[in-house]
Amino acid sequence: MQRRHLALMPAGLLAMPAIATAQEAERSQDLVQGFSRARLARFQPAMAREVERGSFNGCVALIARNGQIIHHEAYGHQDNARRVPMTREAIFLLASMTKPITSVAAMMLVEEGRMKIGDPITQWLPELRELKVMTRDGEVPLARPITVQDLLRHSSGFVYAASSPFPRIREMYEELDIEARRGPVPADEMLRRLGTVPLAFQPGAQFFYSISTDVLGLLLQRVAGQPLDQLIAERLTRPLGMTDTVWWVDAARRSRVAESIASDPLSTPMWNSYRIEQNPVPAGHFKGGAGLVGTSADYFRFAQMIANGGSFEGKRYLSAPTVNWMLSDHMGSMGGTPQASTGPGYGFGLGFAVRREQGISVAPGSPGDAMWAGAWGTSFTIDRAEKLVGVFMAQGPSSRMHTRMVFKNMVYGAMVESLRG
Template sequence: MARPGASGSPDTIRGFSRERLARIKGAMEREAERGSFPGCVTLIARDGEIVHLEAYGHQDAARTRAMPLDAIFLQASMTKPMTSAAAMMLVEEGRMKLGDPITNWMPELRELKVEQRREGQAAEDVALARPVTVQDLLRHTAGFIYANSAPTPRLKELYDQHNIEAREGPITGEEMIRRLGTIPLAHQPGTTFHYSISTDVLGILLERVSGQSLATLFQERLTGPLGMKDTTWFVAPDKRSRLAEAPTTDPQTAPMWRSYRILEDEAGRSYFKGGAGLVSTAQDYFRFAQMIANGGVFEGRRYLAAPVVNYMLSNHTQGMAGSPTASTGPGYGFGLGFGIRLQDGLAVAPGSTGDAMWAGAWGTSFTIDRAEGLVAILMAQGPTARVQTRMLFKNVVYGAMVESKRMPA
């Protein structure tokens, strides 16, 4: 892995202005001062070379320890792209197809209904127009939801009552899927993008398809071979001193911390959250993101076929209701595990048509812009300010890029 400053003129490195890269410090320190997060780590790479890797502010909420470069951050939904990549590995091997009904492996969901809502009429549960497929899980068009985004109070109550998201304590994958099978879908499959527990369901499905736990599947296929030594589902005692903290003043910190439980090894007691459960570092996550940017290969080892990566990074929600705007801002569709920019313009931060991004509820985010050879990663823990900080980060990244591959210099 190339180190920052390995190439470039005195003024630029891989088309980034050194002076403008230095401005990131002020932007991030201002965010820390305003309470968005105690501190953060930022990483920018171009053409596989890291041109910027810095830590700012403090690791702890009390602001007594400087943020280290190898700080460990809760990834939340930045787990989803990795689970999606693992799923496509099994698709490549012929272990499953995207069009397969998930009930092939999850018979507990065979009696699913859909809550049909019509203005002025009481809701009723109706039959599915078609089965939920593996592709639906990958693109959040299955009809599942998160409780906090439920379209009706009834669905929210059912998700909460049955502890579907494991927020109230451990629940095994088998029990979660059994309970989920008793709750109506919010939408007919394949009609609506609704960000949801779909990737958690996908993680349990991968365990059934592969015959391995999700932790073992990741270790053997992704985190182990990629050298992501700090990317895990459980933070061992000898690494806890490196955990980055969120502000104690953030109203989301305490309830979220209770539901993530990364200090407990819940193997066998609760399902591994394929949509939210990992912790990682900036340098670890770079290795995964760069593999995707490279079309499925990293440091000489191929993980996914290039056409499969291209397929994942295309829009799979065209013509459907709903959008990932709450996470991406306007101008994005959704592929298989990634938000995908649909065209130049519309978006609220710079980028390229086809760039891929995603983010986590704790404050982490990344951008993969293959047109510019760019991978950019923000590691921070600040739930309430997360949209503000992810967009600000994109602005300062592109603001430092003075040479574009898309137009003459």
Template sequence: MTITRRQLAFSALGSTFLAGCASTPAVPRTMVSADRLARIAPALDAQVGIGTFAGAVSLVAQDGKIVHHEAVGFLDAAKTRPMPRDAIFRLASMTKPITSVATMMLAEQGQLKINDPVTNWLPEFKNLKVETPQGDVALARPITVQDLLMHTAGLVYGPASPSPRIAKMYAELNIESLETDISGDEMLKRLGTIPLLYQPGTTWFYSIATDVLGLLLERVSGKRLDVLTQELLLGPLGMTDTAWWVPPAKRARLAETLDSDPLKAAMLRAYRQDSDPAPRQYLKGGAGLVGTGADYLKFAQMVLNGGTDGRTRYLSRKTTEFMLSDHLVGKAGVPNATTGPGYGFGLGWGVRLYDGVGWTPGSTGDAMWAGAWGTSFWIDPRERLAGVLMAQCPSNRIHTRMLYKNLVYGAVS
């Protein structure tokens, strides 16, 4: 039997944990330094000065207490209005962890299992094929709910597809609704005619899988995705500024991207969030939310707490541990483009496999994800730490999220 490097790492981690329970003295509890946290705002403000983003909001919590919450720079691209702490940001793919948690909540309620074939609710996928050099072939097994959670369904984001044929079909059939609207039913019908890039369950490839998952949740629950997530998570957690669009009364708080960012125009066309999207197009479970940093920290802290905010239990501790475990053992593909090296993938986010290897400090078992507009978050169970960075800088998003993690981990003593 072949033992992978990933398996060895987690075997060693488990052995260390058991040995520690038996005889090793407790490790001193680490804390974050207020003096070092004070370096974050000036460092982010320096990024404003060089044109990385117009402004940003950052939050750090340890042991469930906010130890840093700052706003720097400007809300608007013209740099005339100071950035407020309650600014609203386009979350993009930071929507994915929320949709993933909602999925596991329905699983705990018995409404679905993650090994269920998605065709139980999405009959549009019954005749899917897989593209190969020899031609399109039948699926070796059906796509499961877990494949959607893990990005191992064989789906893609069209512009990133290594197959020109699949990329062209995604564009021509308007699968991602990049510039014009399309209903969920019509999107699924069209997507069911496009071959998969890989056999389900074999390869991690970042994709519209979570958008499809959101549509599946609508059919499982019989509710629109906005209604479902409001009932399950956003409402009970008090995420009052998190929604699928920005109403007129809150539009003055929407953070803007600098006009110099070359991705701004195309992304604004793709993220049409100035009115309720549901009557005209499908709600994107993988990219559709807007919200504040304080709101998102409530969600991140709940996951860090093992599925509870101290008042309400959203997930069991075991389900939360399951979601935060690496599920890519034996599969090809890694999420390096978002996380940097050294990460596997759980159910909805990247999961760090080693203390080393990555581009920033961190801990084995920390979990993170980020959005194309420039937002990012992570939780570190070992350090009891959560960090959230809100910025709108699509062209600089990798640089910004790694810089921020360096700043926060530089405050851990």
């Protein structure tokens, strides 16, 4: 019996690799770049629930790993009438997802020696030389100049009117139409008006989300000696192949613009202030913090370039050390938080929010991951530890915080193989 058992052993051992190979083949069919296809299929019912909830009419979700797009699907409809199915080619208002693009353009000029992030902005924007800081006891002088770094990390003391901590500053922003919500305001005139409004904080004292990147865009025009749209097109969108990322929507593209859900109370006032169907200049100016529109595929190319450490498809845009510098937390011990956009657990670098640690946050991610989002409902995440890029496009402003976290939860919920162990 013992000899018979031993005689059978080699055959059994030979069968085990065949069984393992079959199991691996079955498993590999269910996975793509460590993501479960079955779990990615959860997007369809989840996005249908969001449409039913009234978060948006439709959306586009894109996930890439190791530079390979593994999920790029459109859900719902593009229009309020629910007659036009959403497509992956739909165009969305990027709003504040313009900010990282403008910030990258700024760092390209830094790399060329055209400016330093420690430079005072009045070197190029003399209209802002007489700024004061508002306090509870009146206006006081600046303790130090506003720097380019302050514009990049929102520590300039500028605000958005709606969130101003001082009612008088809010009133002045609205009276002078600093944010050009009522109509176009030329660049030089915007700066002249802004130079008469006190800051809400001393430069470098507080992170406070603001028009800083709009001001940065105007500064870049003067540093480079060319309009911001040309600067961005020549350095980023055109070489990256971002063919639909533009400052205004011409007639040929209008049928692809995703409509913001009509039931959202923010849709109409925001649409009136963004005015994407007309060229901003010469009557107005290009908003470096909010002016672009684009597609999910376009934004993926930009985000993947950052995830790659500054290069994409054989062309280098930034050095790897510069990208690392941008995706480092530049807030230090200053007050304030980007929590209203990111949830807890994030600091802020140069144009990107940066996750500080594993815990605290309200959605999965990795320490050091970078993200930002737009007021209309768009968002992205770049997780270099997991070699992940995620882009979410929707037009539902009131639900934007909810939907960006739903997207992040679903992305990481479909990732069954982590690269971090």
